[in-house]
Amino acid sequence: MSQHGSFPGRPRGRRARPDNDVPEWAGYDAVPQDQREFPDLEPIRGRDARARDARDAWDGRGQAQGGYPPNTPGQAPWQNQPWPPQTPPQGPQGPQGPPQSPPDAGADADPMEAFSERWRRRGSESRNDRRADRRKRRRMLIAGGGAAVVVIAVAVYFVTGGGGNSANLGLNNLVTTFLPGELQQVPNTCTSVPAGMLGQYLPGQRKTAAPPLNTGANSQCTWTLDKPPVYRVLEVNMQAYSPSGLASGDGSATFAAEDAYAEFENAKQQPGPNSGQPKATVTDLSAMPGGNQTVAFQAAQVFSVNGATTDVATVVVRYRNVIVTVVMNGLDHANKGNYGPASPDLLSSAAQTVARQVTSAIVR
Numbered sequence: 001m002s003q004h005g006s007f008p009g010r011p012r013g014r015r016a017r018p019d020n021d022v023p024e025w026a027g028y029d030a031v032p033q034d035q036r037e038f039p040d041l042e043p044i045r046g047r048d049a050r051a052r053d054a055r056d057a058w059d060g061r062g063q064a065q066g067g068y069p070p071n072t073p074g075q076a077p078w079q080n081q082p083w084p085p086q087t088p089p090q091g092p093q094g095p096q097g098p099p100q101s102p103p104d105a106g107a108d109a110d111p112m113e114a115f116s117e118r119w120r121r122r123g124s125e126s127r128n129d130r131r132a133d134r135r136k137r138r139r140m141l142i143a144g145g146g147a148a149v150v151v152i153a154v155a156v157y158f159v160t161g162g163g164g165n166s167a168n169l170g171l172n173n174l175v176t177t178f179l180p181g182e183l184q185q186v187p188n189t190c191t192s193v194p195a196g197m198l199g200q201y202l203p204g205q206r207k208t209a210a211p212p213l214n215t216g217a218n219s220q221c222t223w224t225l226d227k228p229p230v231y232r233v234l235e236v237n238m239q240a241y242s243p244s245g246l247a248s249g250d251g252s253a254t255f256a257a258e259d260a261y262a263e264f265e266n267a268k269q270q271p272g273p274n275s276g277q278p279k280a281t282v283t284d285l286s287a288m289p290g291g292n293q294t295v296a297f298q299a300a301q302v303f304s305v306n307g308a309t310t311d312v313a314t315v316v317v318r319y320r321n322v323i324v325t326v327v328m329n330g331l332d333h334a335n336k337g338n339y340g341p342a343s344p345d346l347l348s349s350a351a352q353t354v355a356r357q358v359t360s361a362i363v364r
Helices: 049-057 111-160 195-201 253-269 344-360
Strands: 206-208 218-227 230-240 281-285 294-305 308-319 322-333
Touching (some): 253 281
Antiparallel strands (some): 206 218
């Protein structure tokens, strides 16, 4: 005999006992505790499941549908067992009225449907949160990129001097264009030194470095005399500085030139270990053209390389935003050829004289 042979039409389960012929729809509590096959187990379905299934199966005409109702979750009665008595839903028009609104999601709500609804809402909220986070990150990236562009543009503007011709107070009162009296161009140094002055300090057949540097804001020229026993080189350079946000003070062109002048003087007094420059004897100079707008110093150095000795006199002059550099060097003792000696005082005097001449060409 099969396991279900003694109970035709109903399976053997948690409530099934030989002496317990209780209708299936009666529910879990209809079976006494001592007659349950597994008295310690909770019912598989909720105690109100059968009543809920019965309500779902109601067809609206006062009759229960046998079998499994279409599109309705639930379980049909077992064979030859009627549905429990139910009251048809009442509406404004009686039993034949329109269907009523679905019951509230309370005790009668299907737990799976409620769980599905909560899961759907949580997924929707999560998607909305992710969209909001993406929008927030996008706004932050756009704002950060815009700020970086502004910072770079301001830095480039200050470093390059802006290109204007009049004073302009910019961010934090920094000067971004040339102030009155400052120079944007310098004269050609090759024509700033008279031929008679060149003949005095470099007598003989001179050579001029070609091509000379002459770019408007910077001009440089070099003359060389190689006639034993005299070997001399004269270098003249003029540089007009532009406003710079990296300069001290208000960032004007004059402050940029002041910074460069201080660096030149420090490099002569304290040359770097790898510069190849010997420490110089630095002396401040006066009586330069330009009055209180001009400062100057002289540096005297002696280079000894491979048995050759060279004396070098350097004069640096700053007038407003322009720096003039004059270098006169002479070979005092050569390792090859018949050169020397050279007079350091003559070299110093020549450098100062040329510096005054060139500076007077830019003084206004």
